[in-house]
Amino acid sequence: SGTIKHEILKKLQHAGTEPTSGQALADQLSVSRTAIWKYIKQLEADGYSFETIHKKGYILKNEPNLIDAARIKAALDTPTFGQAIHYFDTLPSTQPVAHQLAQEGAAAGTVVICEEQTAGRGRMQRQWVSQKGKGIWMSVILRPDVPPYEAPQFTLVAAVAIVKAIEDVVGISPKIKWPNDLLIDSLKITGILTELQADPDYVNALIMGLGINVNHMADDFPDDIKDIATSLKIQSGKEIDRAHLVARILYYLEFYSDKYVAEGFIPIKKEWENYSCTIGQKIKVTTVKEVFHGVAVGITNDGVLKVQLPDGETKSVYSADIEL
Ligand code: BT5
Numbered sequence: 554s555g556t557i558k559h560e561i562l563k564k565l566q567h568a569g570t571e572p573t574s575g576q577a578l579a580d581q582l583s584v585s586r587t588a589i590w591k592y593i594k595q596l597e598a599d600g601y602s603f604e605t606i607h608k609k610g611y612i613l614k615n616e617p618n619l620i621d622a623a624r625i626k627a628a629l630d631t632p633t634f635g636q637a638i639h640y641f642d643t644l645p646s647t648q649p650v651a652h653q654l655a656q657e658g659a660a661a662g663t664v665v666i667c668e669e670q671t672a673g674r675g676r677m678q679r680q681w682v683s684q685k686g687k688g689i690w691m692s693v694i695l696r697p698d699v700p701p702y703e704a705p706q707f708t709l710v711a712a713v714a715i716v717k718a719i720e721d722v723v724g725i726s727p728k729i730k731w732p733n734d735l736l737i738d739s740l741k742i743t744g745i746l747t748e749l750q751a752d753p754d755y756v757n758a759l760i761m762g763l764g765i766n767v768n769h770m771a772d773d774f775p776d777d778i779k780d781i782a783t784s785l786k787i788q789s790g791k792e793i794d795r796a797h798l799v800a801r802i803l804y805y806l807e808f809y810s811d812k813y814v815a816e817g818f819i820p821i822k823k824e825w826e827n828y829s830c831t832i833g834q835k836i837k838v839t840t841v842k843e844v845f846h847g848v849a850v851g852i853t854n855d856g857v858l859k860v861q862l863p864d865g866e867t868k869s870v871y872s873a874d875i876e877l
Contacts (some may be wrong), residue, residue, distance in 0.1 A: 558592045559626040565613040574610035624796035634662030634807040645672040648762050651692035655758035666691035689765040697814050701751040706856040708733050708747045714805035716828050722798045723789050728830035740783035767793050837876040
């Protein structure tokens with residue numbers, strides 16, 4: 554039934570200011586006119602509004618500024634990802650909900666998304682600021698057929714996918730800061746959190762948490778991040794259709810994770826390097842064990858960062874925070 558609702562929406566979106574009759578919708582979707590009427594009522598309850606023109610039909614007047622399943626699905630162009638979307642107004646965090654669904658067997662590409670997180674989190678239990686209606690706060694369940702030690706590469710896969718989607722929808726190109734940040738103008742626009750459900754030998758699920766600042770104005774950010782964060786709206790000067798961006802991210806996430814499984818990391822590594830602002834830079838590396846300075850000389854075919862120290866020695870960095 555969710556499908557018919559989103560098909561109705563899609564048709565009315567495409568029809569623009571031309572009325573579409575209930576009978577035409579009923580015929581095209583092989584349901585009764587009463588069913589169409591009920592779906593229209595449901596859409597109205599979701600915040601959509603329609604003009605009803607006597608004997609002619611419906612015109613879509615207003616769409617709520619939401620990232621609900623119907624709007625994402627109307628823009629979706631993927632074989633698998635986003636077929637199941639669990640949408641919430643507010644959640645503590647989308648991650649535990651996605652973990653739970655994955656444990657219950659949810660399919661690859663299942664999405665948990667909300668307008669607002671009250672306890673959004675980054676790596677190592679850091680806070681992720683997630684204001685209502687401003688961003689994309691979502692978790693996507695992946696089930697790639699890879700061993701657990703390859704999980705961190707999916708952070709890099711997701712980074713490439715999100716850059717591509719932002720290029721398509723917004724027309725600007727963020728830079729990737731290893732391992733999990735996207736920056737514009739050296740300010741953070743996106744954070745990625747890759748979590749794992751695995752046995753010793755194989756991955757049951759990857760829970761990819763994606764946080765993207767979209768329609769924030771400068772004074773929407775709280776003091777503690779206002780000097781390090783930015784949004785797509787601040788950077789592009791336009792209000793962005795979040796549902797459309799979500800659909801594009803899901804498209805590239807499916808494309809690149811399939812590519813990874815089929816061809817390995819090397820083809821994706823090339824794209825990653827093109828977008829990276831890390832390689833070739835002097836950086837400060839903070840791991841759980843130590844802090845050191847060096848030059849980021851590259852990533853390996855396993856996605857590990859290579860850092861050359863002042864004495865010429867090269868260190869492999871698997872997980873860290875870096876400062877440019
Ligand atoms: C991350 O962690 O960057 C991963 C963020 C993942 C968020 C998504 S949203 C959907 C899903 N559900 C969740 O609860 N989480 C995921 P990390 O590299 O540890 O960076 C965290 C740091 O980024 C914080 O300590 C702040 O300094 C900064 N920060 C917090 N909120 C931010 C925001 N909205 N924009 C830019 N920077 C932010």
